[in-house]
Amino acid sequence: xxxxxxxxxxxxxxxxxxxxxxxxxxxxxxxxxxxxxxxxxxxxxxxxxxxxxxxxxxxxxxxxxxxxxxxxxxxxxxxxxxxxxxxxxxxxxxxxxxxxxxxxxxxxxxxxxxxxxxxxxxxxxxxxxxxxxxxxxxxxxxxxxxxxxxxxxxxxxxxxxxxxxxxxxxxxxxxxxxxxxxxxxxxxxxxxxxxxxxxxxxxxxxxxxxxxxxxxxxxxxxxxxxxxxxxxxxxxxxxxxxxxxxxxxxxxxxxxxxxxxxxx
Amino acid sequence: xxxxxxxxxxxxxxxxxxxxxxxxxxxxxxxxxxxxxxxxxxxxxxxxxxxxxxxxxxxxxxxxxxxxxxxxxxxxxxxxxxxxxxxxxxxxxxxxxxxxxxxxxxxxxxxxxxxxxxxxxxxxxxxxxxxxxxxxxxxxxxxxxxxxxxxxxxxxxxxxxxxxxxxxxxxxxxxxxxxxxxxxxxxxxxxxxxxxxxxxxxxxxxxxxxxxxxxxxxxxxxxxxxxxxxxxxxxxxxxxxxxxxxxxxxxxxxxxxxxxxxxxxxxxxxx
Amino acid sequence: xxxxxxxxxxxxxxxxxxxxxxxxxxxxxxxxxxxxxxxxxxxxxxxxxxxxxxxxxxxxxxxxxxxxxxxxxxxxxxxxxxxxxxxxxxxxxxxxxxxxxxxxxxxxxxxxxxxxxxxxxxxxxxxxxxxxxxxxxxxxxxxxxxxxxxxxxxxxxxxxxxxxxxxxxxxxxxxxxxxxxxxxxxxxxxxxxxxxxxxxxxxxxxxxxxxxxxxxxxxxxxxxxxxxxxxxxxxxxxxxxxxxxxxxxxxxxxxxxxxxxxxxxxxxxxx
Numbered sequence: 001x002x003x004x005x006x007x008x009x010x011x012x013x014x015x016x017x018x019x020x021x022x023x024x025x026x027x028x029x030x031x032x033x034x035x036x037x038x039x040x041x042x043x044x045x046x047x048x049x050x051x052x053x054x055x056x057x058x059x060x061x062x063x064x065x066x067x068x069x070x071x072x073x074x075x076x077x078x079x080x081x082x083x084x085x086x087x088x089x090x091x092x093x094x095x096x097x098x099x100x101x102x103x104x105x106x107x108x109x110x111x112x113x114x115x116x117x118x119x120x121x122x123x124x125x126x127x128x129x130x131x132x133x134x135x136x137x138x139x140x141x142x143x144x145x146x147x148x149x150x151x152x153x154x155x156x157x158x159x160x161x162x163x164x165x166x167x168x169x170x171x172x173x174x175x176x177x178x179x180x181x182x183x184x185x186x187x188x189x190x191x192x193x194x195x196x197x198x199x200x201x202x203x204x205x206x207x208x209x210x211x212x213x214x215x216x217x218x219x220x221x222x223x224x225x226x227x228x229x230x231x232x233x234x235x236x237x238x239x240x241x242x243x244x245x246x247x248x249x250x251x252x253x254x255x256x257x258x259x260x261x262x263x264x
Numbered sequence: 265x266x267x268x269x270x271x272x273x274x275x276x277x278x279x280x281x282x283x284x285x286x287x288x289x290x291x292x293x294x295x296x297x298x299x300x301x302x303x304x305x306x307x308x309x310x311x312x313x314x315x316x317x318x319x320x321x322x323x324x325x326x327x328x329x330x331x332x333x334x335x336x337x338x339x340x341x342x343x344x345x346x347x348x349x350x351x352x353x354x355x356x357x358x359x360x361x362x363x364x365x366x367x368x369x370x371x372x373x374x375x376x377x378x379x380x381x382x383x384x385x386x387x388x389x390x391x392x393x394x395x396x397x398x399x400x401x402x403x404x405x406x407x408x409x410x411x412x413x414x415x416x417x418x419x420x421x422x423x424x425x426x427x428x429x430x431x432x433x434x435x436x437x438x439x440x441x442x443x444x445x446x447x448x449x450x451x452x453x454x455x456x457x458x459x460x461x462x463x464x465x466x467x468x469x470x471x472x473x474x475x476x477x478x479x480x481x482x483x484x485x486x487x488x489x490x491x492x493x494x495x496x497x498x499x500x501x502x503x504x505x506x507x508x509x510x511x512x513x514x515x516x517x518x519x520x521x522x523x524x525x526x527x528x529x530x531x532x533x534x535x
Numbered sequence: 536x537x538x539x540x541x542x543x544x545x546x547x548x549x550x551x552x553x554x555x556x557x558x559x560x561x562x563x564x565x566x567x568x569x570x571x572x573x574x575x576x577x578x579x580x581x582x583x584x585x586x587x588x589x590x591x592x593x594x595x596x597x598x599x600x601x602x603x604x605x606x607x608x609x610x611x612x613x614x615x616x617x618x619x620x621x622x623x624x625x626x627x628x629x630x631x632x633x634x635x636x637x638x639x640x641x642x643x644x645x646x647x648x649x650x651x652x653x654x655x656x657x658x659x660x661x662x663x664x665x666x667x668x669x670x671x672x673x674x675x676x677x678x679x680x681x682x683x684x685x686x687x688x689x690x691x692x693x694x695x696x697x698x699x700x701x702x703x704x705x706x707x708x709x710x711x712x713x714x715x716x717x718x719x720x721x722x723x724x725x726x727x728x729x730x731x732x733x734x735x736x737x738x739x740x741x742x743x744x745x746x747x748x749x750x751x752x753x754x755x756x757x758x759x760x761x762x763x764x765x766x767x768x769x770x771x772x773x774x775x776x777x778x779x780x781x782x783x784x785x786x787x788x789x790x791x792x793x794x795x796x797x798x799x800x801x802x803x804x805x806x
Binding site: 169171172173174175176177178179182185187190191194 | 586614
Binding site: 029030033034046050051054075078081082085117118120121122123125126129130133134135136138139140143209210212213216217226230242245246249250253 | 299300303304306307308313317320321324350353354357388389392393394396397400401404405406480481483484487488497498501513516517520521524
């Protein structure tokens with residue numbers, strides 16, 4: 001800090017140096033990254049033209065086509081709901097393992113944390129690829145992929161809710177002579193209910209989006225016809241599907257927001 | 265929970281329910297069960313198929329281990345991962361830069377009505393479409409390669425970032441902005457002194473978080489041709505080269521976990 | 536009814552919170568434990584039902600030794616001890632009725648607890664007790680909709696429905712205003728006399744203690760320094776408990792001497 005009472009600087013010399021270096025390093029990384037991608041600027045310049053061309057081919061959307069895809073849309077919704085439900089079932093025990101106040105010992109805590117981290121690191125598409133190989137193409141692979149991927153996210157947030165409960169209430173239920181399980185049911189569950197419902201609906205919302213594209217690798221849902229139509233260059237049909245997806249996502253988001261508000 | 269009068273007979277009591285009445289509650293539960301039964305039937309899953317699947321699963325796992333790659337494959341792997349990492353970084357930067365003005369447009373306390381609606385629509389649209397779909401469109405527009413991936417991820421980053429940033433902006437303490445006006449500052453100064461200090465920690469935290477997410481996504485957009493390791497992974501599956509697939513997946517998991525670790529540490533240090 | 540013999544509690548940090556504490560409680564005595572903050576009052580009362588585990592000594596309730604009980608026997612013993620907490624410790628999101636009934640969880644199977652299948656006798660008793668603590672009509676309100684005084688009365692009801700052999704109250708009035716504190720203390724003493732059970736109360740306000748208690752135990756630095764009826768609690772006894780033996784006068788002289796020394800030093804420095 002300056003010893004001259006008449007001058008003041010926001011950062012002292014050492015802090016300024018550090019900030020400068022970090023900024024410089026950051027810029028270097030970004031420029032190097034950009035160069036490393038070997039972007040073909042020729043393509044970039046034609047991009048707006050290409051995009052415009054693409055959109056003109058998509059419009060107007062093929063309305064008659066929409067009846068053919070209702071089955072696939074429904075399947076997408078099914079996959080998202082089943083996948084989320086299955087995920088919750090599996091996430092609850094994992095959440096209790098991964099919460100510092102309900103886990104039996106250190107190794108179970110670490111194990112819980114590991115499962116949470118691992119299932120979050122592998123993208124849902126990769127899970128879909130794996131399950132398609134195991135169970136064959138179709139919605140089953142999709143449901144499992146969505147379920148496994150959602151475990152990490154759901155369990156992590158539920159574990160956080162468990163860790164935030166009021167310990168006094170839990171203590172009081174213990175003091176009347178209730179068993180551990182009773183304490184869980186009477187003391188812990190009521191406290192995490194709002195968070196639980198909130199997390200579930202939030203994850204379902206995300207899963208609807210994910211369910212729309214797992215069809216690209218054969219795991220059912222509307223991704224399957226989407227891929228087919230793209231491959232056949234039926235752009236109007238593609239636009240129809242995109243609009244349908246947009247609609248589905250907006251509706252699910254509205255439902256999810258409504259449910260989450262109700263539990264607050 | 266709605267407070268509903270329970271039964272008044274002295275020795276019996278019913279727990280109040282949020283569902284207007286017990287019958288409605290059971291009705292809804294029955295509907296949900298029916299729905300699940302229908303979905304299951306739709307999946308055409310039978311015990312036989314499930315057991316068959318388990319068998320195939322075991323077979324798959326044994327053919328995936330141990331993970332292995334030839335020297336050429338190792339080249340592909342390293343190149344692919346590096347490309348994915350780079351794509352994530354660039355997409356995050358571009359996305360954030362564009363999302364700041366969008367976020368301001370989407371905050372109801374900083375801009376007039378019509379602009380607010382435009383801002384909100386941009387946010388909603390970019391958030392609704394899955395990144396793979398956006399990636400496909402980008403591939404059609406700018407061709408195969410990392411540029412399509414970067415554009416797709418940047419597009420999604422805008423939606424994510426602008427929305428959260430807008431919420432943060434809407435929550436700010438107006439008093440601080442007022443104070444700047446009261447001492448005679450102009451509008452830009454109001455933003456710099458009144459808004460920025462309040463939202464800065466959140467911006468940094470969100471950036472790191474989004475970089476982490478983009479890293480996850482950049483590893484898979486290659487599946488539709490938008491650059492990164494995704495295409496290598498897809499090819500290995502198509503060629504039944506499962507040991508290589510396992511190698512790729514392991515590398516992806518490790519990279520993502522490292523990224524997450526760094527992100528968690530960095531975010532904690534900022535708080 | 537309750538015998539505490541040479542009770543010791545030493546924390547892992549080496550802090551000796553309770554040193555050789557011994558006393559007895561019988562009949563329907565109202566015993567108040569007083570002492571300065573940190574004297575060990577809370578540790579003492581929580582050691583009785585082993586919410587805090589003592590490190591030495593023994594506790595006997597109605598002839599049964601408590602300190603060496605296994606888990607399930609401890610649970611059974613806890614059914615006989617009703618505890619009332621400073622922060623009420625209700626389950627906020629559950630209704631008043633559910634909170635009171637939770638006192639009977641020690642007698643209920645897990646499945647019944649989940650389905651809230653409490654026996655009808657418990658339910659009628661709950662309603663009686665609700666009347667007794669002056670809380671008619673709120674049985675289906677959520678606990679967090681009540682005021683502090685009301686919540687504490689629910690806490691008392693929960694303890695009473697256990698049909699306990701003894702009531703343990705850990706600073707039951709510290710979170711309440713003076714008038715509500717008085718109401719709660721009156722309630723506790725009434726219950727003790729009507730149900731013929733002893734009550735141990737940790738309390739800050741010495742006047743409330745003298746007003747309601749038959750006997751007073753003074754704790755200072757983990758040791759019992761006073762154990763006698765309320766009228767024996769004179770000025771000297773209070774000094775012993777709260778000021779380590781010095782009288783108020785001596786303490787005031789000492790502190791004003793210290794002040795003089797400081798001001799002298801300031802004058803010397805010449806600032």
